[in-house]
Amino acid sequence: MATFGNLSQRLTDTFKNLRSKGKLSAADVDGTVREIRRALLEADVSLDVVKAFTAKVRERALGDEVNRALNPAQQVVQIVNEELIEILGGDQRRLQFAKQPPTVIMLAGLQGAGKTTLAGKLALWLREQGHTPLLVACDLQRPNAVTQLGVVAEQAGAAIFAPEPGNGVGDPVKVAKRGIAEAKAKQHDFVIVDTAGRLGVDAEMMKQAADIRKAIDPDEVLFVIDSLIGQDAVATAKAFQEGVDFTGVVLTKLDGDQRGGAALSIRGVTGKPILFASTGEGLGDFEPFHPDRMASRILDLGDILTLIEQAQQAFDEEEARKVAEKIASDRFTLDDFLKQMQQLRGAGSIKKMMGMLPGMGKMKEQLENFDEREIIRTEAIIQSMTKLERENPKVLNGSRRLRIAKGSGTTVTEVNSLVQRFEQAAKMMKTVAKGGVPQIPGMGPMPGAGGGYAGKKKQQAKGKGAKRSGNPAKRAAEAAGKSATGGSGSGFGLGSAAQPSEADLAKFQQMLGGR
Amino acid sequence: MAERSWSFANVFRNVFGGAEPISDDTWDDLEAALLTADFGPETTESLLEELRDAVERLRVTEVKELRRMLRDSIEDRLAAFDPTLKLSDRPAVILVVGVNGVGKTTTIGKFANYLRSFDKRVLVGAADTFRAAAVEQLATWAERAGASIVKPQQQGQDPASVAFQTVEHAKSEDYDIVLVDTAGRLQSKGGLMDELSKVRRVIEKQSPIAEVLLVLDATTGQNGLAQAEAFIEHAGVTGLVLTKLDGSAKGGFVLAVQQKTGLPIKLIGQGEGIGDLTGFTPHVFAQQLVG
Numbered sequence: 001m002a003t004f005g006n007l008s009q010r011l012t013d014t015f016k017n018l019r020s021k022g023k024l025s026a027a028d029v030d031g032t033v034r035e036i037r038r039a040l041l042e043a044d045v046s047l048d049v050v051k052a053f054t055a056k057v058r059e060r061a062l063g064d065e066v067n068r069a070l071n072p073a074q075q076v077v078q079i080v081n082e083e084l085i086e087i088l089g090g091d092q093r094r095l096q097f098a099k100q101p102p103t104v105i106m107l108a109g110l111q112g113a114g115k116t117t118l119a120g121k122l123a124l125w126l127r128e129q130g131h132t133p134l135l136v137a138c139d140l141q142r143p144n145a146v147t148q149l150g151v152v153a154e155q156a157g158a159a160i161f162a163p164e165p166g167n168g169v170g171d172p173v174k175v176a177k178r179g180i181a182e183a184k185a186k187q188h189d190f191v192i193v194d195t196a197g198r199l200g201v202d203a204e205m206m207k208q209a210a211d212i213r214k215a216i217d218p219d220e221v222l223f224v225i226d227s228l229i230g231q232d233a234v235a236t237a238k239a240f241q242e243g244v245d246f247t248g249v250v251l252t253k254l255d256g257d258q259r260g261g262a263a264l265s266i267r268g269v270t271g272k273p274i275l276f277a278s279t280g281e282g283l284g285d286f287e288p289f290h291p292d293r294m295a296s297r298i299l300d301l302g303d304i305l306t307l308i309e310q311a312q313q314a315f316d317e318e319e320a321r322k323v324a325e326k327i328a329s330d331r332f333t334l335d336d337f338l339k340q341m342q343q344l345r346g347a348g349s350i351k352k353m354m355g356m357l358p359g360m361g362k363m364k365e366q367l368e369n370f371d372e373r374e375i376i377r378t379e380a381i382i383q384s385m386t387k388l389e390r391e392n393p394k395v396l397n398g399s400r401r402l403r404i405a406k407g408s409g410t411t412v413t414e415v416n417s418l419v420q421r422f423e424q425a426a427k428m429m430k431t432v433a434k435g436g437v438p439q440i441p442g443m444g445p446m447p448g449a450g451g452g453y454a455g456k457k458k459q460q461a462k463g464k465g466a467k468r469s470g471n472p473a474k475r476a477a478e479a480a481g482k483s484a485t486g487g488s489g490s491g492f493g494l495g496s497a498a499q500p501s502e503a504d505l506a507k508f509q510q511m512l513g514g515r
Numbered sequence: 516m517a518e519r520s521w522s523f524a525n526v527f528r529n530v531f532g533g534a535e536p537i538s539d540d541t542w543d544d545l546e547a548a549l550l551t552a553d554f555g556p557e558t559t560e561s562l563l564e565e566l567r568d569a570v571e572r573l574r575v576t577e578v579k580e581l582r583r584m585l586r587d588s589i590e591d592r593l594a595a596f597d598p599t600l601k602l603s604d605r606p607a608v609i610l611v612v613g614v615n616g617v618g619k620t621t622t623i624g625k626f627a628n629y630l631r632s633f634d635k636r637v638l639v640g641a642a643d644t645f646r647a648a649a650v651e652q653l654a655t656w657a658e659r660a661g662a663s664i665v666k667p668q669q670q671g672q673d674p675a676s677v678a679f680q681t682v683e684h685a686k687s688e689d690y691d692i693v694l695v696d697t698a699g700r701l702q703s704k705g706g707l708m709d710e711l712s713k714v715r716r717v718i719e720k721q722s723p724i725a726e727v728l729l730v731l732d733a734t735t736g737q738n739g740l741a742q743a744e745a746f747i748e749h750a751g752v753t754g755l756v757l758t759k760l761d762g763s764a765k766g767g768f769v770l771a772v773q774q775k776t777g778l779p780i781k782l783i784g785q786g787e788g789i790g791d792l793t794g795f796t797p798h799v800f801a802q803q804l805v806g
Contacts, residue, residue, distance in 0.1 A: 041556045044736030047547055111759065111787070112616025112732065116647075141787070143624075143655035144648045151647030167655055199762040226616060230553040230736020232764035239763070253615060256701040258738035281615070281645070 029061045032076060043259030043298050046234040049087070049268035057083055084295035087264055093248070093273040094288075098219045101189040102134070104180060106216065108209050108244050109224035110236060111197030114252035116145060118224050118278055119194040120152030121286040126190050127157055134188035136179030137162035138172040138212060141196035149194055155283055159188065172196065172208060177215045193218065200239025209244045221246040222275065225262060227254050233262040234269050241270050248275040251289065255279045259298050332426050334390040338382045341375055380408040381418050393419055536576050542567075545585070552804060554767035555737045558774070562588060586805040592770055593797035596779035600754070604725050606638070606685040608693045608718055610678075612711060612750045613730035614742055615699030618758035620649060622730055622784055623694045624656025625792035635691040637662040640681025642674040642714060645698040653696050659789055663690070674698065674710065675717040682721040702745030711750045728781065730756045733766035743772045758784035761791070765804055 033054045040050045060079045097103050105122065107115045116139065123133040135153045137160065139145035146166035153160035161179045164170025176193050183191045195212060198205035213221060223246035225233065240246055249270075251263055254277045263274055274289045382390065384407035389396055396404075396419060405412045542563065549559040562585070569575070569584055602609075609626075611619050620643065627637045639657050643649035644667050657664040665681040678695050685693040697714060700707035718724055729752040731739050746752050755778050757766050769780055780795040 038556050041550060042737050044553075044738070047550045110734065110762070112618060114616055120647075142652070144651035147651045148646070148648035155647070199759070201761075201763050226732075226734070228614065228732070228736065228738050229734045230739075230764065230768060231551050232553070232734045232762070233736075235763040236734070253701060255703070256614070256738065257703040257741055258736070261736070 043261035045261035046265035088291035628660035
């Protein structure tokens with residue numbers, strides 16, 4: 001996996017160089033675009049698509065859009081991400097249902113793409129939604145494919161129609177036709193037709209697939225493709241588009257470590273939407289496809305979107321506003337500290353959130369060592385304090401600390417270190433509130449320092465606390481940036497490519513509640 | 516598919532048509548051709564660099580000459596490793612591994628048939644106890660090839676125990692060659708990869724393993740290298756089998772795999788027919804790539 005790590009690193013480095021500059025020169029953009037091109041090629045995106053893509057990114061990056069921007073690197077990442085999502089199909093499409101049941105779904109693809117397994121997954125998925133799918137065994141080519149479909153159907157609890165034994169015996173077109181009739185007779189509302197794997201260059205087999213299609217007139221023809229496929233994705237997709245004119249795509253084996261650039265190629269070349277992703281060998285490992293998440297995967301920029309979503313849900317805006325006001329008026333207390341931390345925990349596992357951050361890949365090991373229970377312990381300590389102590393930590397003398405330690409099942413040392421951490425955090429908050437740049441570990445200098453965020457905070461400090469960014473992502477970033485833990489704050493900063501060093505991470509852990 | 520304008524040979528025909536002089540466009544087209552054949556950016560760069568140096572040094576001006584040089588260069592790189600299968604042990608145990616859907620079972624069927632044509636007594640072991648009907652699929656192939664088969668005694672039996680029984684049976688019945696099929700697994704699945712190590716260990720208790728063949732699908736892209744690395748680590752792969760070469764994919768990534776891992780390609784699969792398996796000849800392979 002060496003190549004992937006290196007690439008992600010190189011790309012991050014390029015972005016880092018961009019970050020330090022106020023403006024982008026044509027040479028900067030060219031350098032970045034070259035790295036992106038290489039990254040896309042390593043991710044098996046087809047050459048034509050890569051060319052068109054990089055040309056577009058370059059054009060947009062050199063346009064006014066970036067030159068006016070406060071943080072060029074951020075803008076470039078955004079352009080790249082937007083363009084990727086655009087190619088991948090923007091919103092997801094749902095399965096097309098027939099007006100008059102049964103809805104007929106035909107599966108087609110290369111050998112070993114995972115059609116038969118997918119037939120079972122699809123059947124299970126439909127059954128869970130209250131449908132009664134019928135599986136039709138039209139792969140009469142591969143030895144015992146019919147048997148395999150039978151087993152899969154049984155596992156999915158679906159009916160199967162397999163009049164021919166397979167292994168080269170029988171006519172798949174006839175079987176398909178009879179399968180539809182069978183479904184109508186037995187009132188199945190979905191028919192899934194499994195076909196033999198075929199190569200795009202095999203004219204005879206492609207004709208057979210076209211004949212099956214003609215005979216059953218399916219509502220959806222799903223092109224099943226292995227996400228491990230390389231540059232050949234384009235040729236194969238084109239061949240199947242001409243041969244069977246598929247209506248949607250299913251990506252399989254997405255549980256591996258490949259980037260799945262094929263998704264991009266197929267969308268770019270055929271324009272057909274990707275409907276589903278198959279992510280494992282169990283029949284339940286099957287889900288609707290998220291274009292935006294795939295975009296992040298291809299370029300390894302982290303699952304930023306998911307992160308933003310989670311942070312937004314978890315972060316109570318009202319709460320954030322109150323905190324902002326408190327910071328401004330210098331009344332940030334241990335209670336607030338606790339609330340902030342609980343909110344962060346509500347956002348899901350911190351480990352998971354940090355794992356989603358771009359550039360964090362190499363820090364997995366340290367993430368593993370990070371003990372989430374530290375936060376629970378910190379909570380316990382604060383909860384063992386009286387109201388007075390929480391509001392005004394200065395009253396914490398030796399005997400009070402001993403009582404708290406006993407109450408929370410910790411030691412005085414731990415209580416001491418918590419108080420220390422809180423004081424640090426409070427100090428940092430004040431700096432931010434006064435419009436300075438905080439030293440949040442892992443962030444490096446704040447993106448757009450002196451401009452964007454810091455400016456807004458300055459306004460809040462002057463008592464206009466209610467004024468927040470109109471952009472929800474930014475708003476969450478602001479709020480998080482203010483939180484004592486700084487966890488999600490660094491996440492958004494990272495969107496612009498700051499790469500926290502290991503020492504930074506250690507510091508970060510300490511703030512979150514480590515020793 | 517009437518027109519295969521994207522095919523590698525065609526691209527090269529465009530690149531190398533007639534006695535035209537080498538220009539910047541030639542290099543661009545060449546790069547595109549290599550990338551499209553899945554050589555990957557790194558190998559492409561290194562090949563191009565080598566060629567540029569050679570062109571400079573030898574003062575080559577003709578595109579035709581460049582084409583020959585490229586073919587030689589690819590051939591040299593491929594020929595650096597020995598593609599012979601070592602099957603001198605009795606029984607010679609061959610373990611076949613790979614990710615899902617690359618054609619492991621089919622390869623075993625074809626390979627068994629090939630070995631049978633030399634009058635070897637071949638036994639296949641159905642240690643893919645996971646995928647639905649994999650055992651039946653292998654049984655059909657074994658029957659076609661005229662080989663015997665050892666099947667699991669119950670549903671979902673531990674693959675290692677099936678492998679063990681297969682080798683045990685081969686020893687007691689004096690089979691020449693044993694082919695052990697395994698379930699497909701993605702290399703990122705740690706648990707499944709460990710299972711493979713176990714299969715290997717268990718077989719070795721009975722008899723040394725002659726060859727561990729990693730089956731790679733020619734349509735695979737740059738992930739092929741990651742696959743090879745993981746399977747070497749867990750299964751001790753000794754050779755590669757490249758399948759589905761009858762399609763439009765050229766499998767250029769194997770060059771990178773060979774260079775990074777030092778593993779030779781030993782067999783090539785070119786279709787679903789029982790005879791569609793051949794040994795690997797660097798010259799022919801390079802010829803097919805460059806056209």
